[in-house]
Amino acid sequence: MTDPHPAPPLRAPRDGTRGVPDATVARLPVYLRVLTGLGERGVTTVSSEELALAAGVGSATLRKDLSHLGSYGVRGVGYDVGHLVQHVGRCLGLAEEWRVVIVGIGSLGHALANYGGFAPLGTRVVALVDSDPSVVGEQVAGLEVQPAERIVRLVSELGVRIAVLAVPAASAQAACDAVVAAGITSVLSFAPVELQVPAGVELRRVDLSTELGILAFRERRRAAADGEEPVVVLPETLVAAGVGGRGARGVHAEVAR
């Protein structure tokens, strides 16, 4: 699948999004956001240096990323903000509207439904569903909560392609199976469990506790590097989970090797 050499003589690869690396794709939304912000503030031209700074990446990375989309910069000048917004936007699929259903209208589902930030990236929440009959019928963010079985019709009639799962961990796999069975091909889950999906279905997870766990790891590393003695508190929940180690202060970790 890797044809390393012959590229240069060839023009833009078909529609411009063929071999874009995953790492680049993950940064495109960031670039787009920064660019639209600049545009709103009346900026018409940016250099890779400025744009990179604002996006929090290196300028070389930024230029390489944009070059993957068949870039539109002007040598000696920089990038035209308007053009670049259009170009990146089109690559991300913003000329189309990606319809989203939110599954599970608990407090997180509520928050997501009311969150206005999707639209600028081409996605729109068009339906809310919940399996709890006492929630169905409720009006949230201008939409009526529908029964879970309705997903099938949302996919076939409204063209919904993306499901956001905001359900409890215990029912996440079942909800995921249900939306996949209904024909959903992209899933964004907020539940703190690993979901299994069939091949061909895109799954992304956003997990608050995972993120906090990563931050905690770094805090801990920093504290250790500082020789600092952290406050040690053992909440019962952790003890119950079997964590804590002998003596409640396992500083003498085995330094194998």
Added chain:
Amino acid sequence: MTDPHPAPPLRAPRDGTRGVPDATVARLPVYLRVLTGLGERGVTTVSSEELALAAGVGSATLRKDLSHLGSYGVRGVGYDVGHLVQHVGRCLGLAEEWRVVIVGIGSLGHALANYGGFAPLGTRVVALVDSDPSVVGEQVAGLEVQPAERIVRLVSELGVRIAVLAVPAASAQAACDAVVAAGITSVLSFAPVELQVPAGVELRRVDLSTELGILAFRERRRAAADGEEPVVVLPETLVAAGVGGRGARGVHAEVAR
């Protein structure tokens, strides 16, 4: 990852967390979650194959990750679930309690405050703050919302180290500056803007629209590969953002094939 210089004599933490790659750190919380799940279901031993499957990674990756922590597996047998939970947990800092403040108690802040999933990863929400006086004093998830200025004291007196920003995009940078000035060293932001933080402060972003943007990109790529004609709708928001191609009707996406 944020080390511009070619690794000087780095001071190693004297425990097992020396030189653990970022990619590995990001997976540890996942392993831990899967492991505790197995433990609760009475499983006492797992092979790298099984654990990897459940965690959604390759078995080689999993073994290499665990080996970075100075692994505890038994050749020919597998890993003892209980031991591994302890070990990974300790590496993630679960023997300590990482105190968290949530900044911004809007609908997302409410949802986060009520979300119970943190505890298993060693973090605990101990305070809520908001700059809006009409929200201050409200009782949410058993905590009273405090005025924003209180952050300084939360850091110095309660030992809060991590701030979760659930504020609107427009005030996110100001809120971020404020918590950093108060002495917070780790920030998890939900606002759809790129935040600038001084060196030494860990920043992670969770951005719903970015995630959906990535899914949309893949959906689009898939659709293009299928030769499918997507429903084309141009919401005004996109037009306003300058996306959609010159002529406002650029529906003639260059469909390859």
Added chain:
DNA sequence: ATGTGTGAACAAATTCACAGCG
């Protein structure tokens, strides 16, 4: 001049494949 676009060098992460241990 100036700053993009890009090969080439480098670094990180993943995967392979197998030695070695229980």
Added chain:
DNA sequence: CGCTGTGAATTTGTTCACACAT
């Protein structure tokens, strides 16, 4: 044997440095 742990090979991503277009 079976399965971990790990060097070596491979793939993937980042950074450098400079030719070249404007």
